[in-house]
Amino acid sequence: MRLGYQTATIVQMGDVSMRPWFRKILLINAMMMAGCGGGSDAPSVAVLSAKAELGKKVFSDVTLSASGRMSCASCHDPLRGHAAPNGSAVQLGGSSLDQPGHRASPSIRYLSTNTEFSFNDEGKPTGGFFWDGRADSLQDQAGRPFLSDREMANLSKADVIAKLARAAYAAEFRAVFGDDIFSRPDDAFERMTLALQQFQLEDPAFRPFSSKYDDFLRGGASLTAQEQRGLSLFNDPAKGNCAACHPSAKKADGSHPLFTDFSYDNLGVPRNAELPSNADPAHFDLGLCSRQSGDLATRTDLCGAFKVPTLRNVATRQVFFHNGRFKSLKEALTFYVQRDTNPEKWYPINADGSIRKFDDLPERYVANVNTSEAPYDRGPDQQPALSDSEIDDVIEFLKTLTDGFRR
Numbered sequence: 001m002r003l004g005y006q007t008a009t010i011v012q013m014g015d016v017s018m019r020p021w022f023r024k025i026l027l028i029n030a031m032m033m034a035g036c037g038g039g040s041d042a043p044s045v046a047v048l049s050a051k052a053e054l055g056k057k058v059f060s061d062v063t064l065s066a067s068g069r070m071s072c073a074s075c076h077d078p079l080r081g082h083a084a085p086n087g088s089a090v091q092l093g094g095s096s097l098d099q100p101g102h103r104a105s106p107s108i109r110y111l112s113t114n115t116e117f118s119f120n121d122e123g124k125p126t127g128g129f130f131w132d133g134r135a136d137s138l139q140d141q142a143g144r145p146f147l148s149d150r151e152m153a154n155l156s157k158a159d160v161i162a163k164l165a166r167a168a169y170a171a172e173f174r175a176v177f178g179d180d181i182f183s184r185p186d187d188a189f190e191r192m193t194l195a196l197q198q199f200q201l202e203d204p205a206f207r208p209f210s211s212k213y214d215d216f217l218r219g220g221a222s223l224t225a226q227e228q229r230g231l232s233l234f235n236d237p238a239k240g241n242c243a244a245c246h247p248s249a250k251k252a253d254g255s256h257p258l259f260t261d262f263s264y265d266n267l268g269v270p271r272n273a274e275l276p277s278n279a280d281p282a283h284f285d286l287g288l289c290s291r292q293s294g295d296l297a298t299r300t301d302l303c304g305a306f307k308v309p310t311l312r313n314v315a316t317r318q319v320f321f322h323n324g325r326f327k328s329l330k331e332a333l334t335f336y337v338q339r340d341t342n343p344e345k346w347y348p349i350n351a352d353g354s355i356r357k358f359d360d361l362p363e364r365y366v367a368n369v370n371t372s373e374a375p376y377d378r379g380p381d382q383q384p385a386l387s388d389s390e391i392d393d394v395i396e397f398l399k400t401l402t403d404g405f406r407r
């Protein structure tokens with residue numbers, strides 16, 4: 001295990017203490033850490049390192065934003081699986097909290113085993129942080145919201161650090177990182193983002209593995225008949241085939257599944273008119289091939305591909321997919337199985353009466369959309385891979401992935 005855990009001391013409670021399962025003093029089995037996921041409810045307690053404790057404070061400190069009202073927790077709500085706090089496709093940020101973001105705010109749980117972006121042995125893109133994998137690590141990621149004009153909107157690293165130097169925990173920051181740390185803003189910024197990474201790696205709230213499904217995998221809870229049917233449909237390559245990208249089985253080392261393989265795919269999610277950036281018909285969010293660095297600009301085959309998100313806690317989310325196009329699981333799953341059998345339900349009709357399938361991509365990239373794998377491997381003359389009641393079964397199963405289950 002790569003994280004250093006010490007023995008029993010009490011976890012300092014933050015806002016997460018209001019989760020029902022946190023109300024009892026949080027007792028953590030070190031085996032649950034670092035994605036081992038095989039833990040039980042057995043009492044033991046994790047300690048956060050001094051750095052992680054600082055990261056925890058920074059994570060919910062609204063004074064580090066230009067608006068004075070926004071922190072990481074604003075968009076990654078600990079009470080909602082560390083995902084978006086509301087049903088808005090994108091969150092509002094900036095100095096007056098009126099600047100809409102470009103993408104949906106994802107859950108940031110179960111990322112501790114994710115790696116930097118790379119191409120695997122088969123040449124497939126994998127890993128990285130953000131929907132397009134552009135950040136190499138949690139630390140790299142953590143620096144960006146502070147300076148994004150649509151998020152915490154600070155003018156510079158020095159601007160952030162001037163605010164940090166006035167924080168209630170500034171003395172602790174100096175104690176951990178050196179007395180003169182605030183006189184070196186670039187270094188201080190680097191330490192602050194390191195602390196945020198450390199918090200996300202160490203705090204078990206980011207990967208509690210405490211869902212009903214985890215309990216079931218440990219031989220505890222049993223699934224209802226409907227949940228069991230949903231699980232079978234989720235796994236069945238000829239039905240949902242969901243596990244192909246959202247793995248549901250224990251890994252060889254006994255660790256519990258993350259419901260993402262950190263790979264990328266192009267699902268042809270319909271355009272979301274709710275996004276202000278989409279008011280411009282020439283604007284398209286192309287995911288991988290349009291990363292800011294331009295490193296994949298020539299890989300036009302990757303235009304429209306986004307990272308597979310974890311489905312853990314998905315039933316607590318109110319918006320789905322990178323553009324927040326769908327607002328309920330029922331709608332999201334119906335889209336999956338009826339995208340090709342009933343395209344008229346999801347896409348606009350062209351002037352000539354034909355359907356403008358995959359309308360959130362320029363025509364030249366439409367061929368990138370995955371049309372070969374179940375459940376999106378059929379045509380309008382065929383039955384959807386899942387019936388309406390089978391979709392309900394899968395949703396019942398997905399609800400077993402919500403953390404905080406108590407028998």
Ligand code: HEC
Binds near residue numbers: 059108132145
């Ligand atoms: C205004 C809302 C907002 C704020 C504030 C915000 N985030 Fe995010 N976060 C997002 C959005 C939106 C994305 C996805 C952006 C993208 O993919 O381009 C994201 C992505 C992430 C990811 C990557 C998830 C993955 O699956 O790769 C992490 C980790 C993360 N945020 C952590 C943080 C931290 C730490 C902070 C505070 C420093 C923070 N966020 C502040 C909205 C926000």
Ligand code: HEC
Binds near residue numbers: 317329370
């Ligand atoms: C070939 C890979 C693949 C398969 C198979 C697959 N998914 Fe996904 N899933 C993805 C990708 C990629 C995304 C993100 C796409 C995007 O936002 O553009 C996603 C997103 C989702 C989301 C939105 C989650 C969120 O937090 O926004 C849900 C829900 C979901 N999938 C459920 C399912 C279910 C249920 C099945 C089976 C019926 C399934 N998926 C099959 C790759 C896959």
